[in-house]
Amino acid sequence: MPAQGDSDFRSATISVLVDNESGVLARVIGLFSGRGYNIDSLTVAPVEDGGQRSRINVVTSGTQMVIEQIKAQLDRLVPVHRIADLTQQGPHVAREMALMKVIAAGDRRSEALRLADAFRARVVDATTESFIFEMTGSTDKLDAFVALMRPLGLAEVSRTGVAAMARGTRVI
Amino acid sequence: MSTSLPAADADALQPGAEILLRALKDQGVEVVFGYPGGAVLPIYDAIFKQNAIRHILVRHEQAAVHAAEGYARSTGRVGVVLVTSGPGATNAVTGLVDALMDSIPVVCLTGQVPTHLIGNDAFQEADTTGITRPATKHNYLVKRSEDLARVVHEAFYVARSGRPGPVVIDLPKDILIGPARYSPPSAAPHRSYRPQTEPDGGAIARAVALLKGAKRPVIYVGGGVINAGDAASEALRRLVQLTGYPATSTLMGLGALPASDPRFLGMLGMHGTYEANLAMHGCDVMLAVGARFDDRVTGKLAAFSPQSRKIHIDIDPSSINKNVPVDLPIVADAGRALSALVAGWEADGATPDRTALAAWWRQIDGWRARECLRYTQSRAAGAIIKPQYAIQRLHALTRESGRPTYITTEVGQHQMWAAQFFGFEQPNRWMTSGGLGTMGYGLPAAMGVQVAHPEALVIDIAGEASILMNIQEMSTLAQYRLPVKVFILNNRYMGMVRQWQELLHGGRYSESYSAALPDFVKLAESFHATGLRAESVDQLDATIRAMLAADGPVIADIAVDEKENCFPMIPSGAPHNEMILGPEHEATAAGVADAGLALV
Ligand SMILES: Cc1ncc(C[n+]2csc(CCOP(=O)(O)OP(=O)(O)O)c2C)c(N)n1
Ligand SMILES: [Mg+2]
Numbered sequence: 001m002p003a004q005g006d007s008d009f010r011s012a013t014i015s016v017l018v019d020n021e022s023g024v025l026a027r028v029i030g031l032f033s034g035r036g037y038n039i040d041s042l043t044v045a046p047v048e049d050g051g052q053r054s055r056i057n058v059v060t061s062g063t064q065m066v067i068e069q070i071k072a073q074l075d076r077l078v079p080v081h082r083i084a085d086l087t088q089q090g091p092h093v094a095r096e097m098a099l100m101k102v103i104a105a106g107d108r109r110s111e112a113l114r115l116a117d118a119f120r121a122r123v124v125d126a127t128t129e130s131f132i133f134e135m136t137g138s139t140d141k142l143d144a145f146v147a148l149m150r151p152l153g154l155a156e157v158s159r160t161g162v163a164a165m166a167r168g169t170r171v172i
Numbered sequence: 173m174s175t176s177l178p179a180a181d182a183d184a185l186q187p188g189a190e191i192l193l194r195a196l197k198d199q200g201v202e203v204v205f206g207y208p209g210g211a212v213l214p215i216y217d218a219i220f221k222q223n224a225i226r227h228i229l230v231r232h233e234q235a236a237v238h239a240a241e242g243y244a245r246s247t248g249r250v251g252v253v254l255v256t257s258g259p260g261a262t263n264a265v266t267g268l269v270d271a272l273m274d275s276i277p278v279v280c281l282t283g284q285v286p287t288h289l290i291g292n293d294a295f296q297e298a299d300t301t302g303i304t305r306p307a308t309k310h311n312y313l314v315k316r317s318e319d320l321a322r323v324v325h326e327a328f329y330v331a332r333s334g335r336p337g338p339v340v341i342d343l344p345k346d347i348l349i350g351p352a353r354y355s356p357p358s359a360a361p362h363r364s365y366r367p368q369t370e371p372d373g374g375a376i377a378r379a380v381a382l383l384k385g386a387k388r389p390v391i392y393v394g395g396g397v398i399n400a401g402d403a404a405s406e407a408l409r410r411l412v413q414l415t416g417y418p419a420t421s422t423l424m425g426l427g428a429l430p431a432s433d434p435r436f437l438g439m440l441g442m443h444g445t446y447e448a449n450l451a452m453h454g455c456d457v458m459l460a461v462g463a464r465f466d467d468r469v470t471g472k473l474a475a476f477s478p479q480s481r482k483i484h485i486d487i488d489p490s491s492i493n494k495n496v497p498v499d500l501p502i503v504a505d506a507g508r509a510l511s512a513l514v515a516g517w518e519a520d521g522a523t524p525d526r527t528a529l530a531a532w533w534r535q536i537d538g539w540r541a542r543e544c545l546r547y548t549q550s551r552a553a554g555a556i557i558k559p560q561y562a563i564q565r566l567h568a569l570t571r572e573s574g575r576p577t578y579i580t581t582e583v584g585q586h587q588m589w590a591a592q593f594f595g596f597e598q599p600n601r602w603m604t605s606g607g608l609g610t611m612g613y614g615l616p617a618a619m620g621v622q623v624a625h626p627e628a629l630v631i632d633i634a635g636e637a638s639i640l641m642n643i644q645e646m647s648t649l650a651q652y653r654l655p656v657k658v659f660i661l662n663n664r665y666m667g668m669v670r671q672w673q674e675l676l677h678g679g680r681y682s683e684s685y686s687a688a689l690p691d692f693v694k695l696a697e698s699f700h701a702t703g704l705r706a707e708s709v710d711q712l713d714a715t716i717r718a719m720l721a722a723d724g725p726v727i728a729d730i731a732v733d734e735k736e737n738c739f740p741m742i743p744s745g746a747p748h749n750e751m752i753l754g755p756e757h758e759a760t761a762a763g764v765a766d767a768g769l770a771l772v
């Protein structure tokens with residue numbers, strides 16, 4: 001696969017609508033690992049009444065040719081209904097949620113709380129020695145907050161990965 | 173197809189195994205290649221009680237899959253395999269990957285431990301759907317009796333639709349025993365898998381325009397044309413006739429165009445002809461049909477056909493722009509797209525650029541004049557047989573016999589010589605393991621072909637090393653009186669390995685000598701077959717004639733020149749115009765760069 005330095009190397013957020021049958025996630029993940037594609041983030045959950053179909057959101061990266069190949073490979077999996085390359089289609093919303101545990105006392109504790117407020121992170125658990133912050137937003141915003149918390153006693157992070165959809169009336 | 177039963181009967185509860193057989197019958201299945209075991213005994217019991225479906229008992233599950241591949245490729249139908257759980261399923265894996273790589277429609281039924289034991293490391297349990305997920309086009313684990321019939325019908329649809337491939341249905345034993353209701357094949361479209369078969373009209377018109385304007389065109393044909401059925405080969409022939417354009421074929425596409433057609437340049441790729449590879453390198457418009465630009469064909473990607481605009485017809489969108497960027501992709505069934513191209517060309521009243529085409533043919537004829545496949549066979553009594561000559565005589569004498577002839581091969585030099593020297597005039601007469609390159613493919617594949625065509629002449633062109641990989645199938649041939657002929661080009665080496673060691677590894681012949689070979693004549697006899705041997709050129713024709721005349725299976729052990737190499741050769745990673753020609757030709761290519769050594 002072409003190297004990261006290639007000029008047309010890009011990130012792509014791809015949504016895939018699949019039949020919610022056993023093994024479908026393994027098929028998708030196996031496709032990525034078997035063919036050496038990158039997975040930067042992956043989410044999956046049933047999205048329809050009765051749980052018949054699931055939506056997988058995968059953030060990947062590669063050259064344009066590789067990303068086209070990823071979409072074609074996904075599309076030929078039997079349980080795949082539809083695919084959307086949200087990055088290519090245009091404006092879209094991509095959000096993820098993170099839980100972050102900060103263990104700190106004194107100044108660092110109050111600084112963490114102050115920053116959380118500025119970033120609109122919510123406190124969902126607190127003890128005298130710790131907080132759990134919950135934050136929803138773009139991957140970049142979460143990355144930035146995590147980086148700020150690190151010197152302030154960040155002890156644990158749990159992130160959901162990206163959920164995404166196109167802006168406006170367009171649907172997958 | 174469907175033998176509809178009375179309504180009351182259709183609704184009755186039946187054991188899963190009966191439902192399974194009924195579904196197979198409704199799918200038009202006549203033959204199953206299989207091997208029994210504990211988990212599939214209910215199916216064997218159901219087979220015992222009926223006569224509509226014939227079971228061929230192989231001697232190894234890998235062979236069952238190759239036999240089904242041979243059956244499928246020679247008939248255009250889906251081949252069916254039945255194996256037990258655990259080792260039965262794992263033994264089948266090589267065959268499944270082989271069918272996946274070469275796009276052969278196969279449905280493989282695997283036994284599984286009862287559902288309540290799955291995950292318990294039960295006796296002969298294997299995670300068959302996990303193991304075969306990357307080895308199949310799709311697979312199923314049937315967990316509820318009510319899904320059984322539907323899954324079987326869907327599996328056949330998936331195996332044969334779009335780009336064909338192998339499908340596994342994993343069947344827990346309790347599902348095979350438990351009662352279920354039958355459901356016939358549904359006419360409703362599949363909920364998610366609906367491959368595009370009709371070409372886009374605009375794209376066809378653009379393709380006609382590109383082809384019409386070509387000055388140095390070439391048509392590059394792949395196995396997809398064979399898969400698309402006779403109509404595809406016919407449309408291709410018509411297109412070549414209308415345009416007068418030169419055409420070449422991959423290993424898998426041989427027979428789509430008649431080898432005797434003067435516009436056919438022979439096979440391309442690593443061991444393709446000089447003229448085919450140079451035409452690909454120098455063309456200005458390339459029409460690729462049902463071919464996938466794999467590394468054995470393209471050589472060095474960066475230098476592949478640098479000046480051409482490329483049209484690519486393929487039913488699998490993921491084959492397009494995978495290795496080589498193309499200018500005009502057409503996602504469609506090869507037959508429909510070719511017919512549309514022919515119709516478009518005719519409606520347009522298109523004519524080729526005659527002056528340019530004549531000049532292009534002069535250049536190609538110049539390349540042809542190099543006679544890249546030339547070799548010298550001494551006719552002196554006692555002279556050693558050249559492998560190329562053995563294939564040419566086999567070809568001539570089978571033609572003379574006038575019988576429909578099907579050729580399978582193992583993997584190695586003999587396979588390439590068969591591709592180069594056995595001229596195929598029709599599609600579906602040539603079965604070889606192209607994508608996976610599986611030694612041991614040829615004998616079981618021939619068995620499957622012979623089951624489908626009992627009257628035909630079916631010959632496995634083999635190497636002495638490969639044939640030992642599934643030699644046990646001689647016993648199957650004997651049991652079912654399948655008169656397959658095994659034609660061994662015995663060079664006492666894993667010749668293809670030896671060739672690479674000679675050319676790329678300083679002549680260090682590490683572990684490539686075929687030591688301690690059996691006496692193939694006695695081996696044949698011990699399997700109730702006829703054994704023949706030719707040791708020198710004067711014995712060759714008589715041996716081939718005796719082989720062709722024999723009623724039953726034959727092994728013909730043909731001693732050939734141990735040192736012969738297969739040329740032309742484009743070393744891995746080299747561009748098409750850096751081909752090595754044989755010793756009969758003046759030196760052409762420089763030595764292979766070290767980087768080439770890393771490539772396979
Ligand atoms: C199952 C398998 N193992 C190993 C190889 C690698 N391989 C390719 S050709 C070859 C030698 C084949 O020898 P033989 O059957 O005698 O054919 P020859 O090349 O001599 O004609 C080997 C070992 C393979 N293709 N398949
Ligand atoms: Mg050999």
